[in-house]
Amino acid sequence: MASVGMHVDQVFYRAPGGIGTYIRELVPAMSAADPTLDLTLFHAAFPYATRPGWLDGYTVVTLPQQIRRLYPMWDALGRPPLPPQLGRLNVIHAPSPATVPPVADGQRLVVTVHDLAFRVYPSLFPAAWRMLFRAGTWRAARKADALITVSENTASDLIRFYGVEPDRVHVIPLAASLPETTGAGTETLERLRVRPPYVLFVGTLEPRKNLVRLVRAYRRAVAEGGFPHQLVLAGPLGWHPQRLLAELKGGGPGEVVLAGRTRTEDLDTLYRSAEIFAYPSLYEGFGLPVLEAMVRGVPVLTSTSSSLPEVAGDAALSVNPRSVTAIAEALAELMSNGPERERLSKAGLARAESSSWTRTANETLKVYKGLT
Numbered sequence: 001m002a003s004v005g006m007h008v009d010q011v012f013y014r015a016p017g018g019i020g021t022y023i024r025e026l027v028p029a030m031s032a033a034d035p036t037l038d039l040t041l042f043h044a045a046f047p048y049a050t051r052p053g054w055l056d057g058y059t060v061v062t063l064p065q066q067i068r069r070l071y072p073m074w075d076a077l078g079r080p081p082l083p084p085q086l087g088r089l090n091v092i093h094a095p096s097p098a099t100v101p102p103v104a105d106g107q108r109l110v111v112t113v114h115d116l117a118f119r120v121y122p123s124l125f126p127a128a129w130r131m132l133f134r135a136g137t138w139r140a141a142r143k144a145d146a147l148i149t150v151s152e153n154t155a156s157d158l159i160r161f162y163g164v165e166p167d168r169v170h171v172i173p174l175a176a177s178l179p180e181t182t183g184a185g186t187e188t189l190e191r192l193r194v195r196p197p198y199v200l201f202v203g204t205l206e207p208r209k210n211l212v213r214l215v216r217a218y219r220r221a222v223a224e225g226g227f228p229h230q231l232v233l234a235g236p237l238g239w240h241p242q243r244l245l246a247e248l249k250g251g252g253p254g255e256v257v258l259a260g261r262t263r264t265e266d267l268d269t270l271y272r273s274a275e276i277f278a279y280p281s282l283y284e285g286f287g288l289p290v291l292e293a294m295v296r297g298v299p300v301l302t303s304t305s306s307s308l309p310e311v312a313g314d315a316a317l318s319v320n321p322r323s324v325t326a327i328a329e330a331l332a333e334l335m336s337n338g339p340e341r342e343r344l345s346k347a348g349l350a351r352a353e354s355s356s357w358t359r360t361a362n363e364t365l366k367v368y369k370g371l372t
Helices: 017-033 065-070 127-143 152-162 185-191 211-225 242-249 264-273 288-294 308-312 324-336 338-353 357-371
Strands: 003-007 038-043 059-062 091-094 108-113 146-149 169-171 198-202 230-234 255-260 276-279 300-303 317-319
Touching (some): 017 038, 017 357, 091 357, 108 127, 108 357, 127 152, 146 152, 152 169, 185 264, 198 211, 198 288, 211 230, 211 242, 211 324, 276 288, 276 324, 288 338, 300 308, 300 324, 308 317, 324 338
Parallel strands (some): 003 038, 108 146, 146 169, 276 300, 300 317
């Protein structure tokens, strides 16, 4: 089996996001699938970060400070090279095009591209982020020996926008894990000012998540149907939050709760106690929160855009994300129709259980083996 180095900066971020989850789930799954895997993890020094406990047992290399200072131009400059202990590895895997490490002669490069939202909806991203991801994805498209995408939609976007040869692109979907419950559900909800019944959204609060329309649709549904539900938005504020904050400040029927960045165990409680999960995003490379809700049996409302139909299939109530009316009608249907919620709960469980990180790991290992 090939010796592999994976860049794991994102697990040290204050808000690891989807890429941090990808690394945290994929690495142990690959080790379990192939105990002979020679895997080295490398990252920059993050003075504020606590080393995640799951890294114990892995070979971990901290990059020199001059490399960290060169982000994101490290690969474009081609220097300095990876430290010597990484130079012996056969494959280098960048789990995001945000930072594509320069590889030595003979090393093979794998890059995972999660989405191309910055190309499809450029106005929804700060200029600095657009430049970062444009440059990183351009380098990945031209230098990677293999590109992993998490959906067919992202694969199509990658081929369309960057002219990547289809035989270099490998579609490997994500999965959702179900942690053990802690039994602290009531205390968690009280601390977060959340009371059932409620509609839940999970993710970074940024424009492409379509939260202004979700808030308007929720308020319309509550005003017209008299429903007692809260709307809970769980996640950190991202870029360009001004429109959402202005919408919330304007007030209206119902109650919207900003739960903020939540601990893993708190997030699990929020999922499990929700009556409805709403995720009418404009664009997703995959949309992992949809699967995370389904694996807990929460009925899902999502959108008909980008990769979300691939993830949700017929196990969710899918709507046009640009229509406040359509979102409001779907929310009202789920708030008032217990049998429909039960149907979607069962369908979502069946769909989520058909995915697994073991499958994701095995497909990723095949990519490595195909390069060596």
